[in-house]
Amino acid sequence: MASIHDVAKEAGVSVATVSKVINDYPDVSEKTRKKVNSAIELLKYQPNVVARGLVKRRSWTVGVLLTVPFTNPFVAELLEGIKTALENSGYDLVRLSTRFDDPTYSFIKHCRSRNVDGVVVFGEGRENTSIQELVAAEIPTMFIDTDLFGKRAGYITTDNVNGVAMAVKHLYELGHRKIAYISGTLGPAVANLRLDGYKEGLRLCGIPYATIYLEVCDYSFDGGAKAARRLLALREQPTGIICASDMSAFGAIHEIEKHGFSVPEDISVVGFDNTYYAEVFKPSLTTVNQNIYTIGIRAIEYLIAMIENPSYTPPVVTEPSNLIVRQTTAPVNEMYSEAPAQP
Amino acid sequence: MASIHDVAKEAGVSVATVSKVINDYPDVSEKTRKKVNSAIELLKYQPNVVARGLVKRRSWTVGVLLTVPFTNPFVAELLEGIKTALENSGYDLVRLSTRFDDPTYSFIKHCRSRNVDGVVVFGEGRENTSIQELVAAEIPTMFIDTDLFGKRAGYITTDNVNGVAMAVKHLYELGHRKIAYISGTLGPAVANLRLDGYKEGLRLCGIPYATIYLEVCDYSFDGGAKAARRLLALREQPTGIICASDMSAFGAIHEIEKHGFSVPEDISVVGFDNTYYAEVFKPSLTTVNQNIYTIGIRAIEYLIAMIENPSYTPPVVTEPSNLIVRQTTAPVNEMYSEAPAQP
């Protein structure tokens, strides 16, 4: 691979001059600029960004901290947005191979040793000390769904509260009054916010909040199924169930059908995420849409802005959510409603 | 961030000595080794791998060339394997932000400018000139599903032929004789090999190959649906349909049901991939399992072996596939079979 010295020799100039034409400095005569450019052409020279990074203390690299599996549809779509935003930015994505099980491992040291210019974090809780160090070290960071921010750290998430509240309102308008909620594990911001949305939705509809209608699971298919089983065992079975993820909604539907009920005829179900399969699944799922792809794009845009402008104030952004009505919600079955059917 | 100079000063030794203890050279006295180590501890020193890479001409970085979306379940699972294999290897993953629409973009220059030690390629055809350059340049490379290899390039894929052949045999044993195949776009090795498997399966079962039973689509849900529509319009409707992907199988099933037939009572359907949703979908999908995760792991293991041992011969590997029988295949419905039902 040709180096800047080879180009300098070929063009008959100094390496400083070659550097200047590579970096588009104005103080180079047209004549030598041409000489240098044809030498570059001839030798198929490509500047070594690693060497450049060493002196500029930059790497044109963005790290991702991602312990959630790539097979998680949220992660996949997020990465798709990130990738797209990065495509023509001059930055490349590096996935830092984390080893949180190793007590000597430090994420921030890893970032520094790789010299990443910024990082996007998804799926790590605020209790992770590596994350806190990251914020304290003022390395440009964008958090997705983790409610953490600082001088050089922004935060971006979906409008979780309104998302679930809309789901409640939707069921209410279909006549449902016994509306249950299958939450994700509480603690992380998104889980808490969605639960807030459930309560807020009930409040707006004038429905009292009843803890028997709250179940908690781990967002999974099996978790949703188990939670649904408990709800079905209630004397006052809910007629509508809102789930904190599409996956747990699929599990709930599966369980409901296993018990001989049908969706949406007997029980309506709403998911959260609007992953690709929500549309494919039969019956197709009514769900709260998150603009995950957009969140990925924005995260990178903000991150690059922070990197390239030290005084840029990192944003705290809530991306709107919206309800996608499909086939798993329907008017409440009068057989199950409190009030007797109108004649 | 402390540099090697700071450590040297703190420990009262030369930077050469510090370097030696960092790299576990034996010719350092126990006493100075201790002094250096406590200086490292004190300053929280972490060697800069970028600087090290500049002199060693290595980066401890593996590039991926991946133009297929992350939301593709195959990609997601492959990355999961790659990630796992990388986790404690000391290598990090970098996704090179490709710009194949820019005529001046060269993937290989990008690799060199980033100084990646090796690359794994998925989803690019052999006709891509960037890919050919990669092989010619003898940069350590593992191709997934692209039948390309060279002095420093290996190739790993699923046993596509046997996979589809097993599917044919499975249907045959259920009594099916009119077995159609919905191929993916022909040209790329996997598509061709799976078609070979279809023909081979028919041959082994003594069923003549009939072109009317061959459809081609783009592996998608809609593609599968359209192809199925054409098969359903045939005078001699197939009783079994094998699809080159799970997604197109889902589409085919959807279309079959739309036409008032049911799966598997009227028509059996087999997919290919065994993605996560094959199990979740209702009816759950009989499909050919690819060990994609394992392929990801192996790809990295072989790649690192190549990187670290210049004389390592890059492997050409076929990972076994197996048939997972679920709910979309059943004995042929006698109503549709050629031979009259036995009394």
Add this chain to the structure above:
DNA sequence: CTGAAAGCGCTTACAG
């Protein structure tokens, strides 16, 4: 407008 020199943070013969 051009180039010599120092330096980014490391490693590696080589001399002592």
Add this chain to the structure above:
DNA sequence: CTGAAAGCGCTTACAG
């Protein structure tokens, strides 16, 4: 066993 020096491929004041 230890360290001075050169060098990896760049950039950046600075002098001319």
